Amino acid sequence: MKLNMDINPLVSVIILTNPFRPAQLTIDCLKSLEKQDYSNFEVIIVDNASPEEEIKKLEIFLKNFKLNNLLIKNSKNWGYAEGNNIGMRKSKGDLICILNNDTECDSNLISECVKVLISKRIYGICCPKIVYYDHPNLIWYGGGKISPFLLLTAIHKGIRRKSNESKYNILKETDYACGTSIFIKREVINKIGLLDKTFFMYYEETDWNYRAKKKKYKVIYVPSTKVYHKIPIHNPLDDFQYFVHCRNRFLFALKNFSLIQIVFFLLTQLFWTLIELFTNFYGRNLNRLKVLSLGIRKGLKLGFRIRKKQLNHVR
Structure with a gap:
């Protein structure tokens, strides 16, 4: 569904590079953004001290990139939390979208998430359904659960379940939105602050969600649009x-x-x-x-x- 672009809020899409992964991942992610059915957005690419040859590849691509964009080059790897904070400090949007560079997205990603977030004042954060890029029929994130009784404290719902299962295709409140693709209102950030850089990576977005919920905002899972995450089905941690x-x-x-x-x-x-x-x-x-x-x-x-x-x- 296309929205009336004259009344749509500006969305700032923050894409943080991974200095240990090739620039082509970021380029493919940016190409998928060119296909969005929502036009009022800016793209801020934050490079976390990638090798010079990878930065050059990205800069060459950006010369012909169709969308309004800004490239920020960090002198060191600040991690996920502070790396994205650097991008958010430069952003102008009423809504912020943090999008992993190892993803591609449906053409209605921004329009669907904007539609949900602006529908109710109490909706502060939302996240699309996230599936495996190589297995798009399988869910990687279908909502989130936080509990002191869980080993990992915060876990994805629906992981490796069929994407067409009805229980994962319902718009609903969830415990946390995944940092792979998270939309948040600027008014929420103004109240709770940016990501906590103490975490560096992992759980920083869970902490962000938790702080928003303490301020009585709701976190919403949006299954009507998908992000395709380039991650192996079995992905052991180093x-x-x-x-x-x-x-x-x-x-x-x-x-x-x-x-x-x-x-x-x-x-x-x-x-x-x-x-x-x-x-x-x-x-x-x-x-x-x-x-x-x-x-x-x-x-x-x-x-x-x-x-x-x-x-x-x-x-």
Whole structure:
């Protein structure tokens, strides 16, 4: 459905490059944006210190890129959180869309998400259905669940389920919108702030969603449009990713959960950590044990430090 472009809000699309991936991913993502049925948007590409030859490829493409765009070149890799913050600080839109560079999207992505967000004042954040690029009939994100009883605290719903299942084709409120493709109103950002750069990557968007919900905004899952994520169906984390994931789930919980939720979270993590310790020890994966231990210790240290600051601020 096309909207009346005269009354549509300006949307700022932020695309952050991954310095460890080729520029062609970003170029293909930008090409899919050229097909949007919504015209009132700007594109801000934030390069997170990619190799010079990859930046040149991107710059050559942008010379003939049809859309209003800005390329920001960072001198170092700021991670997902601060990298996107840099783009948002330069943005002008009433709505912000953060879109992973390893994605392509339906032509109605922006129009559908805009239509949902402007339909109710209480709608602050939304996210489309996200499927695997190589297996577009399978869901990667069909809504999100946050709970202190979960191992990962925040999980995607519908992962690897059929995209045409009716339960994943209903517009509905969800616990969090996935950072792979997230739309947020500027008025929400003005109240809750930008992404927390402490996270670097992983859980920063979960934290963002949680802060918005505390301000009584709703997070909406929009299945009427899709983003195609170029990620393998089985995508094990490397040691650095595993460390950050472990650290940040503790950081997220200690920063955001109530006291009783933190108690349940720590008990749940103790149970799952014992299983992980046994599994890795039995499999003689001793390096993974070190990474797990370091991630938990760093997460507890950071989390309790932030919690203490929050309590002091309240006093």
